[in-house]
Amino acid sequence: MKKVLYYSVILFFIGACQKEINFDLSDHQAKLVVNGHLYNDSLISIDLSISGQITQSVVQPYVNGVVELFDKDTNQLLTLNNDGNGRYFSSIYKTQANTIYFIKIKTNERIYWIREETPDTVFSEIKDSSRFFFQGNEAYFQLKLELNDKSILKNFYEIKVKRFYKEWNGIDSINKQEWVDINTQEFVLTESPTSRYSKKQLLFSDRFFNGQKINLNLGMFGLFNTPQQRTTHLQVYVSSLSLNAFNYYTSINEHLFFQNDPFTQPSQIIGNVPDAYGAITGRYLNVETIVFK
């Protein structure tokens, strides 16, 4: 009987297989791809690359560009350095919160203009944290975060948690880090259908607590339950985002969520670079650290 079952199932799954097929794809016209971040009090970093045909496995960096930064009155502030590998950066100049910037990207073919406004300061504080036991081991961690939305304007936020841990390979310990999944039942964090696209990056707006303080309970599983690992500390990243950043990250998460689902309409990534892909996004970042002894 076991054999019959075994062979029946094997037969079914062998038959239900994947087969490579060729499509006559349209001619590919490469486009510029921009990935840039404007953080508060941080150096600027912008990556330029070129989109490839789907069958290409390597994306080419764009190394011949010129990237310049302008203020809201289009006065040039600086020209970014080119590292020759597609990265354009400032050595000294730092962007500020709540400021409008224009970025000009000049390629061999054309010029692109991007407008981005860095968001206002974020006010957040970790109020409490607790550790729960699971199957005899310490496995669940919960923290209470206070977020103060002082502005009556519409604001967008992002919460991420990075875990730093030591891993033993038998002889040595290696320091590692990873973004962790955040579990929450909080209404403001789960009410939007887009909230399910990523557990590592919680993206939400202030529409249910505009101008008010709110306490958010966040939980994390699996921080402690591997004998070979020991979590040393957590970093809690709370950011206020520009609208462009919020749309960009949300659409990326949505796209990645559905990317391998053949039954959905593909989702579009919402950038802010006209006639090109990608975005330059502004954020105000606040990082707090929880150390485990």
Next chain:
Amino acid sequence: MRAFIFTLVCVLMSVCKVHSQTNVLEIPIDVKLKNATLEELLLKIESVSDVKFNYVASLLPPNKQKYVFKKVPLAILLSQVLKPHQLTYTLMFGNSIVFSPIQTSRKVGVFSGYVSDVNTGEKLINAFVIDLMTLQSTYTNEDGYYSLSLKEDSIKLMVAYVGYENQYKSVIWSKNQKIDFKLKGNFELDNQRISAYYPVDMKFKSDEFVIHSSTLKKIPMMFGESDVLKSLQLLPGVIAGNDGTIGLNVRGGGNEHNLFLLDDVPIYNPSHIYGFFSIFNSDVVKQVKLLKGGNSARYGGRLSSVIDIRTIDGNKERLKTQLSIGVLSSKISVDGPIDKSKKTTLMFSARRSYLDLFTNLLNIANVFPTNSRYFFYDINAKISHQFSANHHVTISAYTGNDVSFINNEFSIKSPTQNLKEKDRQSIFWGNSLFSIRDYHLLHPKVSAWLNLAITNYEFGNGSEYQYEETKNNRIIENKFENRFVSNINDVITSYNVQYNVNSYLKIKSGLGFTRHTFARNIRSSTNAVNVPDFFESSIQFSFEYSAYSELQLQLRSNFDLNAGVYYAAFVTNNNVFNLPQPRLSINYEPFPKFYLHYAYQRTSQFLHLLTNYSVGLPLDLWLPSTNKALPEFSDLHSTGLKYSGVKGFEFGVESFAKKLYNVIDYKDQSSYLGSETNWEDKITIGNGMARGLEFMVEKTKGKTSGWISYTISKNTRQFNEINQGKPFLYKYDRRHQLSVLINHRFSSQIDCFLSWVYASGARITLPEEIYTVNNGISLSEVFVYGERNKYQMPANHRLDFSFNFKKNKKKYTRIFSAGVYNAYNRLNPFYVIPAFNVEGNRVFKAVSLFPVLPSVNYKIVF
């Protein structure tokens, strides 16, 4: 002597007005006389058969003429040769036929009654009733009732029905007469269609196709599960969805544009197992009717087609039990009378899959250990009570569910520690309905029925987590539960009247009201401190009012017309949408056996389906029309011709052009939501256009019967916000579709069905470009998709066959079926994904789900 016999006949006929005749009149006659009198013809017939004619010679005309009949039933032959001379006939003593003059009455008499199965008492829908003398004909309605208004004294009624012996009755005229027919089933007979012998053939309804349960149960299907909806995929104009699914795309419409009716009650999601099987249990299905154009005005609410499924009422003669064991599921069906007077019948059927038992076995065998379970079940029940010959009431119920869940449990029990952990994730969906049908025969010409029904479709998912630990007198408890349920519930009431004014004119009218309730509940609870329970509930009501009226008019013996209008008004959120929907269908027979047909219909649909493009998946959401998402409507013109002049064959060609308005789709590159929040912002409305030609050749006689159907069609959509406003091909624009169905009867106990289908590949949107993004978490490769549905998947084709072995035992009948699905193991693509090949290059891969699948089914009927 002959005069004496004639007188005797008249006396006998006046005493016994109704005389049942069957055998002699069915004898096929082969006669070819170039120049002969009628008497010579009769002598010739006597010489080639056992029939004896008795007549007064002076009644017969002396003139000579040509008589050519090739295997024409005697009843038809006599009607054709006697009618011009105002003569009629009566069968006496088994094989003696007596002639007499026709005497036309001045008044019209109404001949009506029910047509039913002699063994089960089951009423037969769409049985063909004809008076062979006047050639006036009709069909029985959904309650097996017919009515003919006839003038002549001598009336020869014949009733024909698929898989049953024809029955004849001679009747003497009277004002109102009730004549019931009880037909005898005969599996030796052709079971596809009624033969083309009769002077007025089955009326040409190329837009309409009926599959009877006897055929339905034998068509080979996946896992041997006969499936109503998959059988319809073999018909012209019906484009299948993905391979193996029940998707029906009728003449350019989508699956959401089909109205599925189970005993007149709409079903919102007729699928089990994520769309691979339909919910309709073939053991209780009496008849399936597909209307793909020229619909009766009584149907409304969907754009493309009506799939009208009728279940059996229950055996009136004896209790019948059917047990069936298949690869996927088992069924039990019981039907029969529940009182001595046999006025009340019961039908009950239950089916359950055992995929979960199969996964249990896998666990035991440790082949693929899994904690996931899946099963479906459905239950049909019906009680019919005949209060009188003119009044009966039917109460029907259906419930069915699909449940899929993953259970994880963990526990430790020791003197110092007691730990228990449970985790359960589930998804479930199902339909349930309840209906009461009250049928009254108000007058031999007037029947009326009241329908009261509730139909409900529910989809939900949930997760539960429970953790309890007692250690060193310390108790830790964690608990949370989430549950999401979305459902649509309709309360329906309608009243319908059919008035058979005379044999040439019928009027049908009705009124209807439906209250739609769209509800969504989200519940979340936990025992965590500072986390309150969350409960959100939304409910929305919409009201649909409808009225219809239609005329069925036979203008001449070879020309009939069906014209009507369906009017519907939809009220939701202070918006009122209304639309009159005219319907027209014309049939004309310019030459014998050659039929022309034209139909026009406008249909509307007030409910939109937000679908994730996989046919029948439970995550589909039904939503009402709004100011942004206006009601959908369509116009369909179809023309066709049919020729049945070649004995045993029917040839049909039909063309159609359908325009769809206000159909919805997701905007370019916006994804399926899984929630109706802001759904209006995600969708766009546009138009569609479908054109096509359908061909069908059907063999109706002989041991080998079946059909070949071919459809060539083009189906496009156009939306301002999709594809830069340019028209694009619909996902299921399968340009060519060919189906072959062959049934061969080896004997009365063994037969074989074989089907082969070919369809052009479905359309698909593919990624054309790739680039890298940084979302602050990681670098990820993302795709840029090309034009909507620009590419085409490889074609689908598949061969299925099944053998059915029937054996009558003393106390029961057993039927054993064995079959093979996808006999030559064609890997039909189900979907296409980008993936990496062994060399590490990104390529496209087509994923196929169903290889060759043998199946067996064992059934006992007692």
